[in-house]
Structure formats: C-alpha cells, structure tokens
Amino acid sequence: MNSNNVTIYDVAREAGVSMATVSRVVNGNPNVKPTTRKKVQDAIDRLGYRPNAVARGLASKKTTTVGVIVPDISNIFFADLARGIEDVATMYKYNIILGNSDSNRDKEIHLFNTLLGKQVDGIIFMGGRLHEDLVNEFKKSPVPIVLAATLNQGYDLPAVNIDYEQAAYDATEMLIGHGHKQVGFITGPLEQQINGEKKFSGYRRALDDAGLPFRENDVVLGNYTYASGLEAMQKMLERDDCPKAIFAGTDEMALGVIHAIQDAGFSVPNDFEVVGHDNTRLATMIRPKLTTVVQPMYDIGAVAMRLLTKILNAEEVEEKNVVLPHRIERRDSVRQD
Amino acid sequence: MNSNNVTIYDVAREAGVSMATVSRVVNGNPNVKPTTRKKVQDAIDRLGYRPNAVARGLASKKTTTVGVIVPDISNIFFADLARGIEDVATMYKYNIILGNSDSNRDKEIHLFNTLLGKQVDGIIFMGGRLHEDLVNEFKKSPVPIVLAATLNQGYDLPAVNIDYEQAAYDATEMLIGHGHKQVGFITGPLEQQINGEKKFSGYRRALDDAGLPFRENDVVLGNYTYASGLEAMQKMLERDDCPKAIFAGTDEMALGVIHAIQDAGFSVPNDFEVVGHDNTRLATMIRPKLTTVVQPMYDIGAVAMRLLTKILNAEEVEEKNVVLPHRIERRDSVRQD
DNA sequence: TTTCCAATTGGAAACGTTTTATATAGCGTG
DNA sequence: CACGCTATATAAAACGTTTCCAATTGGAAA
Numbered sequence: 141m142n143s144n145n146v147t148i149y150d151v152a153r154e155a156g157v158s159m160a161t162v163s164r165v166v167n168g169n170p171n172v173k174p175t176t177r178k179k180v181q182d183a184i185d186r187l188g189y190r191p192n193a194v195a196r197g198l199a200s201k202k203t204t205t206v207g208v209i210v211p212d213i214s215n216i217f218f219a220d221l222a223r224g225i226e227d228v229a230t231m232y233k234y235n236i237i238l239g240n241s242d243s244n245r246d247k248e249i250h251l252f253n254t255l256l257g258k259q260v261d262g263i264i265f266m267g268g269r270l271h272e273d274l275v276n277e278f279k280k281s282p283v284p285i286v287l288a289a290t291l292n293q294g295y296d297l298p299a300v301n302i303d304y305e306q307a308a309y310d311a312t313e314m315l316i317g318h319g320h321k322q323v324g325f326i327t328g329p330l331e332q333q334i335n336g337e338k339k340f341s342g343y344r345r346a347l348d349d350a351g352l353p354f355r356e357n358d359v360v361l362g363n364y365t366y367a368s369g370l371e372a373m374q375k376m377l378e379r380d381d382c383p384k385a386i387f388a389g390t391d392e393m394a395l396g397v398i399h400a401i402q403d404a405g406f407s408v409p410n411d412f413e414v415v416g417h418d419n420t421r422l423a424t425m426i427r428p429k430l431t432t433v434v435q436p437m438y439d440i441g442a443v444a445m446r447l448l449t450k451i452l453n454a455e456e457v458e459e460k461n462v463v464l465p466h467r468i469e470r471r472d473s474v475r476q477d
Numbered sequence: 478m479n480s481n482n483v484t485i486y487d488v489a490r491e492a493g494v495s496m497a498t499v500s501r502v503v504n505g506n507p508n509v510k511p512t513t514r515k516k517v518q519d520a521i522d523r524l525g526y527r528p529n530a531v532a533r534g535l536a537s538k539k540t541t542t543v544g545v546i547v548p549d550i551s552n553i554f555f556a557d558l559a560r561g562i563e564d565v566a567t568m569y570k571y572n573i574i575l576g577n578s579d580s581n582r583d584k585e586i587h588l589f590n591t592l593l594g595k596q597v598d599g600i601i602f603m604g605g606r607l608h609e610d611l612v613n614e615f616k617k618s619p620v621p622i623v624l625a626a627t628l629n630q631g632y633d634l635p636a637v638n639i640d641y642e643q644a645a646y647d648a649t650e651m652l653i654g655h656g657h658k659q660v661g662f663i664t665g666p667l668e669q670q671i672n673g674e675k676k677f678s679g680y681r682r683a684l685d686d687a688g689l690p691f692r693e694n695d696v697v698l699g700n701y702t703y704a705s706g707l708e709a710m711q712k713m714l715e716r717d718d719c720p721k722a723i724f725a726g727t728d729e730m731a732l733g734v735i736h737a738i739q740d741a742g743f744s745v746p747n748d749f750e751v752v753g754h755d756n757t758r759l760a761t762m763i764r765p766k767l768t769t770v771v772q773p774m775y776d777i778g779a780v781a782m783r784l785l786t787k788i789l790n791a792e793e794v795e796e797k798n799v800v801l802p803h804r805i806e807r808r809d810s811v812r813q814d
Numbered sequence: 815t816t817t818c819c820a821a822t823t824g825g826a827a828a829c830g831t832t833t834t835a836t837a838t839a840g841c842g843t844g
Numbered sequence: 845c846a847c848g849c850t851a852t853a854t855a856a857a858a859c860g861t862t863t864c865c866a867a868t869t870g871g872a873a874a
Binding site: 157158159160161164171172173176195197198199200201 | 821822823824825826828829830831
C-alpha cells in the first residue's frame with residue numbers, strides 16, 4: 141500500500157471522526173477519549189498514513205529542521221562536530237540540513253538565506269571568521285543562531301568553544317618546561333581569529349611568562365593540511381637556529397611536522413618534540429603517537445545543538461557563551477617528564 | 478528591515494500587481510512584460526521578500542531537498558562521499574538533509590520514513606548491507622532512491638560503485654606478482670556484501686589464478702578501524718607462517734597493520750608489503766606512504782547525486798548501475814617492480 | 815427529570831505558495 | 845472601425861496541516 145497521498149482527511153473518514161481529532165491524535169494531544177484515540181490509531185495504521193511535514197510546517201510555522209553551515213564536511217574536524225550536532229538533533233526530533241561554505245563569504249551568505257527560505261527553526265554556524273556582511277545578515281535573522289567552534293567576535297551570539305588562548309599557552313608552556321628556549325609555532329591563517337588572536341597570543345604569553353624572546357621566524361603559517369605542516373617544518377629545518385620544540389595548530393599539520401623531522405633523519409621526541417591540536421583520530425595513527433591539545437569536537441557540536449534546542453524551547457539558558465574544558469593528552473611525541 | 482513575514486501578497490500590493498504575477502517573476506516564468514517584471518523585482522528588493530520554501534513545497538509538491546542516509550558522517554570515507562553529494566546538490570539547487578544510521582536497521586528505517594515525511598524529492602542511501610525490511614520500505618517509496626558505495630543485492634535500485642571484486646583481485650595479484658606465496662587479507666565484517674562477497678572473492682580468485690592455496694588463517698576480520706587493523710596484524714605476527722604481504726580492506730586498517738609491523742621491529746616494504754583500500758587522505762600521512770586501491774569516494778557521491786537529479790528531471794538515464802573505474806595508487810608500502 | 819460544567823469533538827479559517835482557468839489589454843488586419 | 849488574436853494579468857482553487865472557537869456529549873448534582 142502506497143502510504144503516499146493518504147491525507148488526514150482519509151484517516152478522518154476511515155475512523156469516522158473529524159480531521160481535527162486525527163490531528164490531535166497524531167500530535168499526542170491529551171484531549172481525546174482513549175477509545176477514539178484507538179479508533180484513529182487503527183485507521184492510521186490501516187491506511188499507512190504518514191503526516192506531511194511540509195503542510196505541518198506551513199500551518200504551525202515550525203519545521204523541526206535546523207540548518208548547519210560548515211566550511212567543509214570532508215574535513216575530519218567538522219565531520220566530528222556535525223556528528224555531535226546530528227546526534228543531539230535526533231534526540232530532540234530535529235533534522236539537519238547540511239551545507240558547505242568553504243569558509244567563503246558569499247557562499248556563507250547564500251547558504252544562510254537559502255536555509256531561512258526553507259524555514260529552518262534555527263541555525264548552527266561554523267566558520268573560521270565572522271565576516272561583517274554575514275553578521276549583518278545574522279542580525280536580521282528571524283531564527284536563533286548558535287556558533288560552534290567559532291568565536292563571536294564582539295557580537296553577542298550564543299557560542300560554544302574552548303579557551304584557545306589558554307590551550308595554546310598550556311601547550312607552549314609544557315614545551316618550555318622541557319627545557320626549550322625556543323618553540324616553533326606552526327598554525328593556520330592569522331586572519332582567522334582563533335589562530336591570529338587566540339592561539340597566537342597564548343603562545344606569546346607563555347613565551348613572555350618564561351622570559352623567552354619572541355622570534356618572528358619561529359612562527360610559520362600553514363593552511364591546516366598535512367602538506368602545509370610538512371612544508372613548513374622542512375623550511376624551518378633549513379635554518380641554523382631551528383627550534384627543537386614545535387606546537388602545531390592542528391593534528392594534521394603536526395603529522396606533517398613529525399614526518400618532515402623524521403624524513404630529515406631526526407627523531408621525535410629525542411631530537412624534536414611536537415605537540416598537536418584537536419586530538420582527532422589521527423593523533424594515535426602515527427609513530428610516535430601524538431601529544432595534543434584535546435578539543436572535544438563532538439562535544440562542541442552536541443552542546444551547540446543542545447543550546448539551540450534550549451533557545452527554541454525558550455528554556456532558561458544560564459550562559460550563552462559556553463567554554464568547554466580542554467586538556468593536553470600526553471602521548472609519545474614529547475619526552476616524559 | 479526584517480525580511481521575515483513579508484509575503485507574496487505584500488509584494489503584489491507594493492508592486493501593484495496580483496500575487497500570481499509575483500509568483501511568475503520569482504519563478505522566472507517568461508510570460509511577464511519586462512516593465513512589469515522590473516516593477517515586481519524592485520518591490521521584492523525593497524521589501525526584502527524571501528519566498529517561503531515550505532509553502533512552495535506544499536503547493537508544488539517539490540521541496541528541492543534530498544535525503545542522505547549515511548552510516549556515520551564522522552567517518553572520513555562517508556564525509557568525502559557526502560561532500561561529493563552536497564556539491565552536486567548545490568549545483569542543481571537542492572539541499573540535503575543528512576542523517577546517520579550507524580548501519581543500524583531500525584535507525585535506517587526510521588530515518589527513511591522521517592525523510593519521506595519531510596517530503597524530500599529523493600534519497601541517497603549508503604550502508605554496508607541492504608536489510609530486507611529496509612528494501613521493503615524502499616519498494617513503497619514514492620520518491621526515487623539511489624545507492625552510493627552500496628551494492629544493490631539483487632534489487633534493481635540505481636547505484637554507484639566501483640568493481641570491488643576486481644579491485645581486490647588487482648591488489649592481491651600485485652602482491653603475488655612480487656613473489657609472495659601467501660597473502661594476508663584483513664577486512665571488515667563479512668556480513669557486509671562488499672567484504673564478504675566482493676573483496677573476498679576477488680582475493681580468492683587472485684590466489685586461485687596464481688595456483689596458490691587458500692588458507693583460512695590468512696583472513697582476519699576487523700571493523701574498519703585503525704585499532705582493529707593493528708590488532709589483527711599483531712595476532713598474525715605471532716604465527717610462524719605469517720604472510721609477508723597484506724591486503725587491508727581500508728586505509729585506516731592498513732595504517733594499523735603497518736604500525737603493528739613496525740612496532741614488532743620489521744620494515745615496510747622490505748620485510749612486509751602492505752596495500753590498503755580507498756585512498757583516503759590517510760594514505761600519504763604515514764611512512765612509508767601507503768600503496769592503495771583508489772576508490773573515488775567524492776566522485777561516487779557526486780555521480781550518485783547527478784544520477785538522482787537525472788531521475789528527478791525524467792532525463793534519459795542510460796545505465797542505472799554505474800560502475801566507476803578504480804586503480805591502484807603505488808606508493809612506498811610495496812617494493813618497486 | 816433538569817441543569818450545568820467539563821470533557822470531547824467538529825468546523826472553518828489560516829499558513830504562503832503554485833497553478834489552472836479566465837479575463838483584459840493592445841494591436842494588426844480587413 | 846470592428847474583429848480576432850496574442851500577450852499579460854487576475855482570481856480563485858488547491859496543497860495538507862494546525863489551531864481557535866463553537867458545538868455536542870455525558871454525567872454528576874440538584
């Protein structure tokens with residue numbers, strides 16, 4: 141039986157009640173006599189009725205769908221986040237419309253408007269940088285927006301993050317604690333606030349606190365990829381004053397760094413120590429296993445979605461700017477204390 | 478100006494035309510005088526009108542949304558596939574609703590019905606195995622379904638895959654060609670047809686064609702993960718008659734295999750040769766770099782979505798069962814010829 | 815019985831489009 | 845100048861729900 145095109149009217153006729161009653165049964169409204177409810181339920185089963193969510197969305201102005209804007213779902217980092225989002229969404233009976241922005245402003249804006257057109261109930265946004273034009277669109281948004289792993293640069297959007305500055309500080313400090321007078325920092329584009337402001341300033345602060353000089357040379361920019369980490373480290377190795385301790389902005393870059401070091405005939409952690417960032421699955425897929433800053437991606441996604449559901453249900457939200465804890469997972473790419 | 482809640486009526490009034498005319502302008506219908514079109518367009522811009530896709534979906538019975546069912550988006554393999562799907566979807570003005578099934582039958586069925594309830598125009602399904610119950614649901618589907626990287630076991634659903642049997646044959650044959658009389662095969666669950674039937678039979682056929690005996694011991698089952706590859710190889714290494722050539726069912730397992738070998742003090746490719754499967758980004762993130770069967774995940778996703786759009790537009794489809802080419806990418810985990 | 819209130823149920827409007835059938839305007843033609 | 849078209853524009857009916865309000869029903873109380 142094609143459960144398609146059987147409407148609430150058909151069920152009403154079959155059950156001998158009005159459509160309003162069927163609607164009540166379907167929505168679990170308590171104002172229905174048990175016997176009636178059963179009669180309707182039977183008719184629903186018999187006909188294979190499946191409520192039309194589009195019609196429902198039009199009438200109720202709720203679609204139980206949220207939009208998710210992500211730079212690139214094929215990036216393990218965002219894939220994990222997305223999984224966290226989706227799991228919690230499912231838990232609360234929402235579905236997600238997923239779109240890739242490539243961190244491109246125009247795509248972000250276009251996607252955002254498409255999602256609004258589809259009448260999503262809310263949006264979760266991830267992106268390296270909050271472009272002003274985008275924020276202007278956000279300000280007009282008829283639905284709530286939550287940022288995930290994205291800093292809200294001065295705008296007061298709800299957001300879920302870790303303390304990137306402190307995390308970078310911790311990683312750098314650990315390296316310094318191992319006796320290094322010089323620490324290399326290989327990170328992503330500085331335009332992105334997380335790298336340019338947070339991680340960078342954490343790195344500098346650790347240097348300062350230890351009374352070590354900051355050397356411009358010791359900071360190299362990559363683009364998050366393995367190849368860029370490899371290349372950055374190769375370049376660094378050519379120098380006479382190459383730092384023997386490296387803090388890499390992502391695990392993937394850290395892998396590249398380790399391989400560059402090994403390719404040059406050196407050992408990690410004996411000759412060089414390396415710390416990564418994010419604790420993706422990659423961290424244990426290399427020898428030596430990578431010591432890395434744990435950024436709980438899945439949790440960030442899950443908490444962001446939970447936060448959104450709270451806002452949608454007008455539940456009490458104590459703190460709109462959630463900062464999740466981070467820590468350093470010690471493995472074999474640094475020496476034991 | 479809150480572009481919210483301005484309807485087609487408002488635009489019509491503002492432009493001094495009827496709503497039907499506005500609808501035509503919005504939908505690019507040619508039966509509108511240029512001057513009228515301009516007038517309407519101006520009104521749209523002035524009011525910041527954004528068509529309500531839900532209302533549109535109800536009236537037109539098309540939502541320009543497709544459902545995507547994936548076992549786990551946080552798995553790099555499916556994330557790549559999803560990216561291929563989404564890119565092509567965007568190209569054709571579709572959005573995707575993404576759901577994770579964990580390859581669980583009940584979740585698959587539930588998700589499928591939810592998607593139908595949301596009136597998606599079509600569905601792309603990925604999953605290790607097509608459970609009978611699911612297929613029964615598929616058969617009643619009012620919208621087209623396309624399988625991606627999923628074998629349609631006897632049912633005639635459109636599908637996009639590579640020739641897994643031949644790919645496994647090629648990989649095994651190459652190893653045999655390097656003089657091995659014994660080849661280990663570490664793969665995923667045999668219930669999943671791709672492993673149990675296709676890859677396994679390709680492996681056996683290569684053995685047979687080379688006149689080599691099949692040894693049950695040489696086949697070890699894992700669950701696709703790094704850890705399972707590592708463990709499987711460790712177990713194999715304990716044997717006296719451990720094969721010196723390994724074909725792993727996924728790259729991630731291959732990395733585990735290589736590390737198990739290296740941890741035991743052996744060298745790849747000198748002592749052991751290893752071939753992976755999929756050519757995920759992981760393949761180049763290990764030393765030695767992994768030789769692997771190239772399964773073009775992104776392309777499979779892209780082609781599957783393109784196929785779906787063709788079906789939705791009632792375009793001519795020459796072949797519903799697409800088999801994309803595969804090849805072996807030679808890197809350093811096998812010896813040079 | 816009657817009366818009255820609470821519990822159920824029904825009717826109809828509303829949601830914002832698309833779409834079909836119909837009307838109107840403009841214009842070349844005979 | 846009337847006629848018949850064609851090109852445009854309008855009106856109104858779907859689309860399948862939710863939801864507000866009114867109507868009915870069933871009992872308990874009087």
